[in-house]
Amino acid sequence: MTRFWWVRHGPTHQKGMVGWSDVPAFLDDTDALARLDAHLPRAPVVSSDLVRCVTTADAIQNGRPRLPHDAGLRELNFGDWELRTAAEIEAAEGDTIRTFWERPDLNRPPNGESWTDMTGRVGAAVDRLAADADGDLIVVAHFGAILGQVQRALGCPVGEVLGHRIENLSVTRLAFDGARWHAEAINHLP
Template identity: 30%
Template sequence: MFKSTQFDLLRHGTPALKGVYLGRTDSVLSAQGAREVLAAVADNPGWDLVVSSPLLRCLDSAQSISEQWGIPLLVLDQLQEYDFGDWDGQAFEAVYAQHAHLADRFWQDPEANPPPNGETVAQFMARVQVAKSLLLNREETRILVITHGGVIRAMVADLLGVQPLQWSRIKVDYACFTQLKFDVDSRHCWPQLVSSNTRSPF
């Protein structure tokens, strides 16, 4: 059986909490961020499911969109942002002032140098893969996924074979879409990057 599924990955809007390692730390959107998302989803190109990270900067928008378009909402814990461990919620400057060598090593090679008590890249990738598999096994064919910059980069990197050291080269702006298409049969999956970092899902 052949099936084609498209993920319209939407990064949440600008959060109220900025300038910090914003991973598992919960933050609502700023007023600007809420407006950004409303503009991005002003029209429905054919979504039959909304999927969201449980964090409020994604979930608040997802609930509104689900109600607006009358389509189901699914919340997946696996779509949460990367867990920065002891640094999560702390200002970039404060972490660098106290742990400059650790911060430098993390940004130079995140795979080998996770933050103290933070998630490893392998753990992060594994749970994002679980989310992808769950969605590909559903009946819906055009899925709006509201999630985080790290999750979107991980999905794109996996599709294109980009190593973690180069993930920062994948631009993912607030309230922008990255679209992935998966053509699947009983034995194979043919993935394709349809668009990257666009303001419109059309």
Template identity: 30%
Template structure:
């Protein structure tokens, strides 16, 4: 096994049109504010060899802009779509809390055992996201990669990196709009090791 390092930068999409809500598979594009959030999150020091994106409009439009501007190969992966929230989609957190508060609280307390009505199970969601994650680690090994995706997807990826149980994966990490994370994957004769290097506002972390 050859020694190499793969660096993944994860970025959540900015604010979509319609504002904050349980959006899931609802395919809204970025708002003007969302575009600005995404552009502001990119730094002068960012250099990527490849971009992987969710095909949903709030992700793929920005990924395509970066790909076109810098001539970076772009890969679309439907496994990186957000979790489907079923009957909660298109509704704000306060609206869902008012009508279905007990089930919403149970979901956040233990998503592995509590699925939104008519929605995707957390285990199925986690399985497809981790499957994608393992694929791109192998496919783009040794490169610097940007993944443009969703808050729930980032939570699943970080949970895999840090061995966080699925029961706690949704509640253990804040992922605001245009939030960034960096994961380093080192491969050697000793195996493959994943490390969370940074999470949050990268510009604020710069010296």
């Protein structure tokens, strides 16, 4: 059994849509980081290559083996909508943002990717990691990347999985038994 301990990166305090923009995480809540470290197994750590994940992984590494950063674990690419708020996008482009969120699996932000694009990319990265994993693996990633894997484990539609919360510095534990995925914990705050 391989267990993926998904950790969402620390908060960015951005108000807009943050996908591939390389913005920092604020990791000043040392108590939350200590609780997170104590909750996690002594397992290898891998992260998205974006700085908010890299620095969060650095903060919880604490002697754990570190795997190379993986760009396949990035957040959904919001393209031209990066760092813009929903209100800004709606004011400039009308209902396009509502249309996107009604069916993100079928729609893309301009010059971005759909939910299906993102889950395929992240799923391929996870499959590579699972093939090499021996037991537990800690993965520091993003809201969408984590929810995409929750969707995979639950086998539910995107509209249903988007109802789940994934808080900063939360842990979502998914297990792969060699045949299928299982959701063991979603959005656990240690």
